[in-house]
Amino acid sequence: MNKIVLKGDIVFTPDKDNFKTYKNSYLVAEEGKVIGIYRKLKEEFKSYPIKDFTEKLIIPGFVDIHLHAPQYPNRGLGYDEELIPWLDTYTFPEEAKYDDLDYAKKVYKRVVKDLWRHGTTSAIVYSSIYKESTKLLMELFIEANLRAYIGKVNMDRNTSDKLKEDTEKSLLDTEEIILEYKDRSTLVKPIITPRFVPTCTSDLMEGLGNLAMKYGIPVQSHLSENRQEVEWVNRLHPDLKDYASVYNEYNLFGQTKTIMAHCIYNTQEEMDLMAKNQVFAAHCPYSNYNLSSGIMPVRKFLDRGIPVGLGSDISGGHSLSIPNIMVGAIQASKMKWLHTNKGLKPLTSSEAFFLGTKGGGSFFGKVGSFEEGYALDALIIDDSTLGDTEGLSLEERVQRFIYIGDDRNIVEIYVEGKKVDEPM
Amino acid sequence: MNKIVLKGDIVFTPDKDNFKTYKNSYLVAEEGKVIGIYRKLKEEFKSYPIKDFTEKLIIPGFVDIHLHAPQYPNRGLGYDEELIPWLDTYTFPEEAKYDDLDYAKKVYKRVVKDLWRHGTTSAIVYSSIYKESTKLLMELFIEANLRAYIGKVNMDRNTSDKLKEDTEKSLLDTEEIILEYKDRSTLVKPIITPRFVPTCTSDLMEGLGNLAMKYGIPVQSHLSENRQEVEWVNRLHPDLKDYASVYNEYNLFGQTKTIMAHCIYNTQEEMDLMAKNQVFAAHCPYSNYNLSSGIMPVRKFLDRGIPVGLGSDISGGHSLSIPNIMVGAIQASKMKWLHTNKGLKPLTSSEAFFLGTKGGGSFFGKVGSFEEGYALDALIIDDSTLGDTEGLSLEERVQRFIYIGDDRNIVEIYVEGKKVDEPM
Structure with missing residues (x-):
């Protein structure tokens, strides 16, 4: 049996309102799942291999629930534009x-290494329309x-001519990936990814909703990032009440686990539907700044019980x-x-901290916390x-790390109780 | 004569609206000042020592026109507070x-090394009220x-009892530093630093204004960072029209070169006075976010011809x-x-880029650009x-460095044409 004990200064957020802290304690896991945290190691765990990180912080691995891997080379470029011209000028040509x-392969290796x-021990990622390079990206994560x-x-x-898919082929390619990858790995799974309503015909969305339901596959897309985008969706689907209703119409809004990125300009009704269907909101503050999109009213989502996580949104975010x-x-919330x-x-x-760990981690199940039964995904912070x-x-040490630390302070990384070395 | 040629990809902003770029060119300086930039090195400079940074970027050193050295240990702490309680709970006890x-000595060495x-080749810095450690900080910069x-x-x-100075002693200590340091170094100079109106009696401000005028010493302070602060100043000085007028009354508002930090809630008249007196505004966006102060309308200042630079405002900024x-x-400007x-x-x-180089650099004179006669303060960026x-x-490479680069990309640093090694 795979057993491990991490010793050090343990900090996590079982709920959003409190850091839970254990000075100089022992975090015990079996088969990659947390058994418990002990100030003094119990007799029964004394034979387990102990990694001693005394004086170092042990926190959950970070969770990024929205990023676009093929946009990685564009980080830091093109931020004088808003969403739609930025897509046309920078994003689509790169994708x-x-x-x-x-x-x-060259770019995706860098993405995985950089995460x-x-x-970032858990990520929810868009690739491009291309089937083969999507599979390659999955293999690299595995x-x-x-x-x-x-x-x-x-x-x-x-979208651009080159990126405009044939509807039938788009669905067939998606199904092929689902069949090949749904049981290929315990850590890496496929997710159905209509880019956003403006680039998907009703036929395509209907087909994707059917695939989601047929195989029980989760869904990700974008929602209400920019005012022009919202108006565009309203013009494209005048028959439906709002942006969220378009996804909902096609079983792409919580019928299986769903994430919607941005959610800046949602109506009250859209938020109610997200709460009801437990659709996750991916909050991507840097992207929303860079593309002059606006500030998501994250407090409203939290107050309504809508699940929220954080997204880097590479490369809208830098x-x-x-x-x-x-x-x-x-x-962003202070300006709001x-x-x-x-x-x-x-x-x-x-x-x-909760949003960037357990908040987003919940999309994966018991991920992002050190409560009993949670995956032991951990970072050792010097x-x-x-x-x-x-x-x-x-708590103050963790705050300070968040504000002024960087990757140099992360000295070891664990996923499912196993040390993860630098990817090749 | 001290001569140097830096070869590489040269980028700077002689004015705010344009990057000036020279691919694979030669930046020539004599006695620490720029002579010119040449695509092909002129015959007369061929005997000068050439530093070859081919493929690397050469940009002006950064200029930070507002930071508090003694607050350095507090970076990343206490940002759940606004200005006044933050000062009382975190800042004054540290100072x-x-x-x-x-x-x-321990802290200030870290500050200088980290800058x-x-x-950051040029900085405008607050120390604490203490004379001796202020001198120490000056020596470390020298x-x-x-x-x-x-x-x-x-x-x-x-302020707290310990930090409340006797008015006369405060002025005497300030004059002592001025006399000892005004001609001690060409690079490091004293600046008169009433913290802000709420912590300075009229007698103190009058005395400081007199010292500024007597010795021709510049002035720095804070202006209109927070609504409560502005109301407080209005209550303290009901006889004067506004916050800026208090400084102006005591010759602390452009009578000698002056910087005012933050300037979020200035009235039109205050901005007019800044323009007239050419008072610099130090824009400190991260501090203004962290302390929930607000967003400075930087565009209004630029449009009025008020000089503007950037400040880290350690430790309001992290x-x-x-x-x-x-x-x-x-x-911040996109949200505004x-x-x-x-x-x-x-x-x-x-x-x-202009604000963080020539904009703030102008407070020092010809600093922050590579135009002829400017100090050769340069960074080599890999x-x-x-x-x-x-x-x-x-231009895109510089943009990308700004967004996704960090200190690891800065491989050499020059001030006045001389390489600056890591401080001890």
Whole structure:
């Protein structure tokens, strides 16, 4: 049996309102799942292999629930544009390159390595429309021993000629990937990925909804990122009440587990439907800044009980670092607070930490926390370079790491109780 | 004569609207000042020592015009508070430690090293109220060969007992530093530093204004960071029209070169006075986010011809990195654009770059650009780890470095034409 004990300063957020901290304690796991945390190691665990990280922080691995792997080379470029011209000028031309497997391999290896380096142990990823490079990306995550949902993008309208798929082929390619990968790995799974309503015909969405239901496969897409986009969807589907209803019409809105990215301009009714169907919202503050999209009212989602996680949204967002994005989410919520006359309370540090760990992790099941039964996905943080630790609580040390630490402070990474080495 | 030629891909912003780029060119300096940039090296310069940075970017050193050195240990802590409680709970207790020279030395060495590491070649810095540790900080900057204005903080009301100075002693200590340091170094100079109106009596401000005028010493303080602060100033000085007028009344508002940090809630009249007196505004977007202060309408300042630079505002801000703060400034301006119904245009990349180099650098004179006669303060950037450079313009490479690079990409640093090594 695979057993492990990690010893150190343990911090996690079982709920959003509190950090739970254990100074100099033992985190015990069997078969990759947490058994418990002990201030003194119980007799029965003394024979387990102990990794001693005394003085170091042990926190859950980070969870990124929205990013586009093929946009990775575009990070830091093109942010003088808004969503639609940015897609046309920067994004679609880059994504069109991924029928070249050599190119895809070069970029995707960097993506996987960089996620690892930043302590992102679970990711929910868009690839491109191309089937073969999507499979390649899945293989790279499997090799790396990182947790992921990977989706081949579907688009059959309103995109460049090269990226516009034949509807039937788009569905066949998607089904092929589902059949090949649904049971291939415990860590890496397929996810159905209509890019967003404007690029998917009703036929395509209907077909994808059917595949989701037939195989019980989750779904990801984009929702209400930009005002022009929302108006465009309303013009494309005047028969349906709102943007969310289009997805819902085609069984792509919580009929199986679903994530919607951005959710800046949702109506009350759309939020009600998300709450009812337990659709996840992927909050991507840096992307929303960079593309001048706006600030998601994240407090409204939390208050309604809608599940929320954080997304880097590479390359609308420039940073892969979930701690950076936690800071971005807190800062965005503070501006929202001011702009709502102090109506919507800002995120606290524990809330932001929760969103970037257990909040997004819940999409995978018991991931993102150290409660009993949770996957032991953990990061070992050496924060000794960030200043004195004397007089600081564990909570303050984690806060400081989030704000001023970086990948250099992450010294070891575990997924399902096993150490994950740097991907090749 | 001190001569040098730097060869590489040269980028700078002589004005805010444009990057000026020279692929594979020669930047020539004599006695620390730029002579010119040449695509082919002129015969007369061929005997000069050439540093070959082919394929690397050569950009001006960064300029940080607002930070508090003694708050350095507090980076990343306490951001659930707004300005006034944050000062009382986190800042004043930390600043009270700097009568201990050993403690000051430990922290200040880290500050100087960290500024160097992030490519900040010019900084405008608050120390604490303590004279001796202020001198120590000045000596550390002199030793490091970095450019700085350093100010002993003055406070004689509304602060903790330990930090409340006797008015007369505050003025005497300030004058002592001025006399000792005004001609001590060409790179490091004193600056008069009333903390802000709420902590300075009229007598103190009058005395400081007199010192500024008597010795021709510049001034720095804070202005209109937070609504409660502005109301407090109005209550303290009901006789004067507004916050800016209090400083102006005491010759602390452009009578000598002046910087005011934050400037979020300025009235039109205050901005007019800043324009008239050419008072610099230090824009500190991360601090303004972290302390829920608000977003400075930077476009209004630029449109009025008020000089603007960027500030990290350690530790209201958490990051010392001026590229990070450029990103923060662009993002903040995009939210301001949305919240003014697209009234105030967002900052472009070249504008943000200008603010973090020549914009703030102008406070020092000819600093922050590579035009003829400017100080050769330069950073050598190796951006090869950030992705392919093929097909990217020099401007795009600089943009990408700003968004996704970090201190690891800064491989050499020059000030006044001389290489600056890591401070001890």
